[in-house]
Amino acid sequence: MSVAAVKSYFLSLQETICSAIEEREPQSSFNRKHIEHERGLSKPQVLSEGQHIEKAAVHFTHVHGKSLPPAATKRKPELSGCAFEAVSISLIIHPRNPYAPTTHANLRHFEAKSENGTHIWWFGGGFDLTPYYGFLEDAIHWHQQAKKAVDDFGVDLYPKMKAACDQYFFLPHRNETRGVGGLFFEDHNTGDFKSDFALVQSVGDHFLPAYLPIYDRRNPMPYGQRERSHQLWRRGRYVEFNLLYDRGTKYGLQSGRRIESVMASMPPVVNWTYDHQVEADSEEAKLLNDFLHPRDWLDL
């Protein structure tokens, strides 16, 4: 198995990302927990109530077991009962400034090996962006970085992973996307572990170059009660997505993961305003009309 290399990369990425956030946050630092248990290691790291970052959660988990449950091996039933390992990093950043978008990223790796040598592994993950105000240059930069992250591994990958992201982060009851999307992939296994791991590393390494220029551009922008109210209202949609649809949240709740780690993705302050309507032709309406439906951001 090659989990050790992936684990080491995820742990180093976690620190790189946490440091980059802390550099931007004079007031708060991450609460770093290190929880070793018989099934592995969890490192939930959460920064709360910063001056600029209202909440950020960057979690690492490593789980291993001696016997894979049948439910987890539908594709290869012969692996039921095999030894397995899974590592993941997942993060969410909720800035305080409504002009600075929320972002989420996740990378994960799974391996199992049977006694007779059958070996299965895959990678999954991606990153996506949820603005409260739409800026075309931000969406374009975000998707340029997303494309750059995966293009070396196949020119079909960006369109495929971009479409999968739009499809996954969609709220059918609101008929809108969660944000402007990005990359999303599951069950990725080309047969070449080295190359697939390199792809995952490239996605991980492109996260900060994708997000920080946007954050650094928007965070200094002045805002008032109007923008804050709009952000708190939009955060309700984030909660609706995570609790109604997100498979990661559902899996976390069902599998008995530490509940405060699962719920760390929740926005810190949220409003539900009954029958809220945005003003026609406003910046708030522009977000809904122009940014929350799938678009080809690199060919507008």
Add this chain to the structure above:
Amino acid sequence: MSVAAVKSYFLSLQETICSAIEEREPQSSFNRKHIEHERGLSKPQVLSEGQHIEKAAVHFTHVHGKSLPPAATKRKPELSGCAFEAVSISLIIHPRNPYAPTTHANLRHFEAKSENGTHIWWFGGGFDLTPYYGFLEDAIHWHQQAKKAVDDFGVDLYPKMKAACDQYFFLPHRNETRGVGGLFFEDHNTGDFKSDFALVQSVGDHFLPAYLPIYDRRNPMPYGQRERSHQLWRRGRYVEFNLLYDRGTKYGLQSGRRIESVMASMPPVVNWTYDHQVEADSEEAKLLNDFLHPRDWLDL
């Protein structure tokens, strides 16, 4: 069919409840919508940002159709394709004062009749209470009224409906109930329509006598930032229940009901604070320890 009588009762109960709330609210009144559509009538009524009532939603709906979908008739497949009618009233009250509990109530009636005379109908509903601070006298009064509402129809009903309420309003991932419970019943049909309708009227008529004395006692109590923070944190659990587990919400989303009516149950302002711990031996700890696990409130 006898839907007309039930409809008339639900509409009158809706106004009684809305008036009782408005009497207590100097600043706001209900936004009353009357939406007639080809499948029936909706009257969503919402009061927002009152001085005392931060949000209240009291909805009436009447839906009828010429052909019942097969999915809705698992118990009596011969009714598939039959004419049907359903009426319901559902309400939620979120007071501003953290000492005043949130409450929810729902009553509903369904009827279908086939051409050869097969007739099916049932009632469902109940009411439940979600305090942010635990007061024994409130929980006892609430359950006394609940028992009083149903005792005339069978002494087994209160224990049965009380247990069903505890079971339904439970958050497994938090290992706690949503509140102190109350009454919950589904598929209620003893064969005697008149008596079953009388039971439902009794539950409806006992709602205000159950809630108002508690509200009127708690609403004048002074509170500060500590109590408000606790309330906003606890409201996160309310959202978690409604979006993760509540069948009414799920059904509303899946059946294409007006989405703002479904989401009107959401608390107006909510906080998720990472890894929040209540102080040992505090009033907040007392709520968690003594009030959010099923108890026999009438035999303590």
